[in-house]
Amino acid sequence: KAGVTQTPRYLIKTRGQQVTLSCSPISGHRSVSWYQQTPGQGLQFLFEYFSETQRNKGNFPGRFSGRQFSNSRSEMNVSTLELGDSALYLCASSFEGRGGTEAFFGQGTRLTVV
Amino acid sequence: EDKVVQSPLSLVVHEGDTVTLNCSYEVTNFRSLLWYKQEKKAPTFLFMLTSSGIEKKSGRLSSILDKKELSSILNITATQTGDSAIYLCAVEAVGRGGADGLTFGKGTHLIIQP
Numbered sequence: 001k002a003g004v005t006q007t008p009r010y011l012i013k014t015r016g017q018q019v020t021l022s023c024s025p026i027s028g029h030r031s032v033s034w035y036q037q038t039p040g041q042g043l044q045f046l047f048e049y050f051s052e053t054q055r056n057k058g059n060f061p062g063r064f065s066g067r068q069f070s071n072s073r074s075e076m077n078v079s080t081l082e083l084g085d086s087a088l089y090l091c092a093s094s095f096e097g098r099g100g101t102e103a104f105f106g107q108g109t110r111l112t113v114v
Numbered sequence: 115e116d117k118v119v120q121s122p123l124s125l126v127v128h129e130g131d132t133v134t135l136n137c138s139y140e141v142t143n144f145r146s147l148l149w150y151k152q153e154k155k156a157p158t159f160l161f162m163l164t165s166s167g168i169e170k171k172s173g174r175l176s177s178i179l180d181k182k183e184l185s186s187i188l189n190i191t192a193t194q195t196g197d198s199a200i201y202l203c204a205v206e207a208v209g210r211g212g213a214d215g216l217t218f219g220k221g222t223h224l225i226i227q228p
Contacts (some may be wrong), residue, residue, distance in 0.1 A: 004156075033215055043157075045204065045215035056215050087156065092216075102148060103216065105156040 002027065004093050004106035012112045018079040021109045024070050025093030031055075031072040033103060034066060037088040040071045049074050050096070116141040120203050122217035126217050130228050131193050135222045137203030138185040147179055148216065150202040157202055160188070190224075198226045 005024040013019050025032050034046040045058040049068035068074040072093075078085055088110050092103035117140045127133055139219075141145065146164045150157035161170040162177035163186060170177050179186045190197055202215040202225050 033214075035218075042220040043216075043218035045217065048215050058215060063129075091157070102159045102162045104159060105150075108155045 004091060004104055006089075006091055006106035006109050008110075009107065009112045012114060013081050014114055015081055015083060016062060016079050018077065019037060019081060020113075021076045021078075021089055023074045023076070023091035023092075023093075023106060025074070025091075026104055029093040029095050029104075030072055031094045031103075032068060033088045033092045033094075034076050035092065036060070036092060037108070038086075043090070046076070054062070061098055074090065078111075083113050086111060086113045116205065116207055116217040118203055118205050118219040119199075120216050122214050122222060122224050123220065124223040124225070126225045126227060129143060129193060129195060131226075132189065132191045133193060133224065135188040135203075135224070136185065137151050137188070137219055138183075139203075139205045139217075140184065141205050141207040141217065142182075143208040144181075145206045148204045148206065149177055149186075149188050150204065152200045152221070153203055160201075176209075187189075193226045195226045195228055198224060200224070 007022045031050045033044045033048040039042045046060055048056045050070045063079045066076040088108045090105050090108045092105045094103040119138050120137045146162050148162045149160040161177045168179040174191045176189045200221040202221045203219045206216055
């Protein structure tokens with residue numbers, strides 16, 4: 001079956017702009033989590049959606065938001081982009097997002113803010 | 115705040131050697147520990163260890179969870195150049211809404227020289 005699909009793969013934006021990233025989970029998976037990966041901080045948890053509801057949130061400012069649709073596809077939005085938002089954004093899908101189910105990652109979206 | 119520490123941060127060995135990667139954690143309400151291999155972008159799932167499954171093995175890779183010491187090791191025997199990658203350890207904890215998302219360590223960058 002198809003894996004986790006993230007679009008776009010690469011994105012270049014200017015400071016102050018906003019951006020929307022998309023993640024299509026594995027068919028049947030209802031949990032989608034978003035992560036930011038930078039060389040200095042490693043992988044950091046942004047938030048998790050399950051059945052269209054944000055269930056958990058990491059320590060990121062309100063500029064980072066997301067949503068999930070009824071087909072489990074998820075979008076992440078970053079407003080008022082800053083240079084420090086340049087990173088690889090990964091999403092992961094799992095069946096329930098609870099203990100006992102592993103998460104499968106997409107290829108990521110490489111965001112560069114100039 | 116949940117914390118995951120991996121060591122060493124980088125490791126260079128020769129093909130055929132055996133390596134042991136370490137992961138220690140401090141989390142509230144531990145649920146599971148996961149190992150991932152990241153070669154280019156998407157981390158790929160290796161193992162998940164929980165209280166009911168503290169030892170896993172797949173081919174040349176094996177992993178053990180020590181709940182008393184709050185740590186885990188990942189062993190790779192008879193290493194091959196294809197094992198070169200960043201190995202990520204992540205811990206899942208239980209939050210108010212269910213899973214808290216994964217807290218990742220910074221990773222161990224493993225390089226296998228021919």
